[in-house]
Amino acid sequence: MSFLIAPLTIACLSAVLAALIAVIDRIVNNYGECQIDINNGTKVLTVKGGEPLLSLLSSEGIYLPSACGGKGSCGACKCQVETDIGPHLPTETPYLTKEEIKDKIRLSCQVKVKSDLSINIPEELFNVKQFDATVVSIKDVTYDIKEVVFDLGDETITFHSGMYIQIVVPPYDKIKGTTQRAYSMSSRPLDHNRVELLIRLVPGGIATTYVHEHLKEGDKMGLVGPFGDFRRSSTDSIMLCVAGGSGMAPFKSILHDMIDSNITHRDVWYFFGARSLRDMFYMDEMYAMAKENPWFHFVPALSEPQPEDNWTGETGLITDVLDRFIKNTIGADKDMEGYLCGSPGMINACNNVMTGNGIPLEKIYYDSFA
Structure with missing residues (x-):
């Protein structure tokens, strides 16, 4: 039995060390309640600190655009942080211009809320909603592009043609958490109860693989939007x-x-x-x-x-x-x-x-x- 003593000792020590680390993390990183002041008092949120600004805002119904779902790879979730929270991170600077850095623009997915913050976001983002949509139609328009139509039930959406929406992909197979991806809407703006998307299969893509291999008519899916500044100008050009x-x-x-x-x-x-x-x-x-x-x-x-x-x-x-x-x-x-x-x-x-x-x-x- 002596040959089991060393492995068991190591296992016990590892378990104790893991528990100790967890306790220290809860103590050291317990930031308590923090306030997020949005647009000079337009909204003031009380949240539990320690999470990224992007996810804390979305948990309170304030949705910033995030084409990559908060992975730090799209640069879309920008907001102005008036509070001094230190220098910009290396994960932020590739997505920001010199002018944006000077104006205190940050990527909200990279900002960990540790204390009270004062931020500014575009006013139109207060109108962004999360919809519990139902898939009513899936059609193959080519061998690798599907037209997917969602019904919003009793909810309505108002958007300009050219805007996009984010789909919320649930965990599946080896994907453990939810994922959000952005897709331009192909719907008519006058159709306020439906959203139509064209989704091309990207090999290895989390969202596109789910849509092409798992999503079925009648399924529920979260949609977040609308977002985007891409729209027809009012000129005669x-x-x-x-x-x-x-x-x-x-x-x-x-x-x-x-x-x-x-x-x-x-x-x-x-x-x-x-x-x-x-x-x-x-x-x-x-x-x-x-x-x-x-x-x-x-x-x-x-x-x-x-x-x-x-x-x-x-x-x-x-x-x-x-x-x-x-x-x-x-x-x-x-x-x-x-x-x-x-x-x-x-x-x-x-x-x-x-x-x-x-x-x-x-x-x-x-x-x-x-």
């Missing part, structure tokens, strides 16, 4: 819209909103890029919309059309197609604005094409999470 894949979502919402609101005084050029025909969707709807509305021009393009596609439309990278149309069809001398939804690489390439054709960066719009 020509709108150059560029997207690919699930980037279709905000433009479907914007276009239907313009039709529903009888906004017909400005031209809209919509450039939609895909690799091959199997990546294209909503083609009939877009073509029908263009036929019925002379101000709308739909330009789909394939970068790698397959022989079986029998494609007769535009070919090449969507940025090259965009450049050709600006120079040869629309006219680079026209007053234009850019609207983008896609990967960071596509957005950067479109920025280069548009600025190269005289469109200033301040007239090119997109959401940073896209």
Whole structure:
């Protein structure tokens, strides 16, 4: 039995040490009750300290945007912290400009509440809600993109076309906690009881894997929103819209909103890029919309059309197609604005094409999470 004494001794010591660490942690890190003053007394919250500011705010019904669900990888959950809480962390600075750092902007997911705080957030965030939604429809629009429609029951949502919402993914398989991810809404703003999303499968993605492999019609899912500043401006400038894949979502919402609101005084050029025909969707709807509305021009393009596609439309990278149309069809001398939804690489390439054709960066719009 002597050979068991050493392992048992080590196990007992480890258990005692773990218990001691837990006790010390509760004593040392017991920050007690803390007050969070929001917007100079507009709201004052009393919370238990020791948790990230983002999660404490959400537990009190104040939702800041968080495309990554508080993992510190999106930079969306910004707020101004008036209280001196020390220097910015290395996990914050990559997402903040020099001006934002000077203005005391912080990432709320990286700020641990240890004492009373005074913060400022945009007023519209007081209108953000969490919805207990029901999945009423799931459709495959391509081999890797699903159209998911949620019913909000007795709740209603008010949003501008182009805004996004965060889905709350429950624990599943090896995923132990809840996860939030942001998706642009493709719904009509006048439909206040439903939310439609286009969700593309990302290999290894926590949220997209859940939606594509686990979510079923009739399931409940939390939605948090609306968020975002991406929306149609009120100018008369020509709108150059560029997207690919699930980037279709905000433009479907914007276009239907313009039709529903009888906004017909400005031209809209919509450039939609895909690799091959199997990546294209909503083609009939877009073509029908263009036929019925002379101000709308739909330009789909394939970068790698397959022989079986029998494609007769535009070919090449969507940025090259965009450049050709600006120079040869629309006219680079026209007053234009850019609207983008896609990967960071596509957005950067479109920025280069548009600025190269005289469109200033301040007239090119997109959401940073896209």
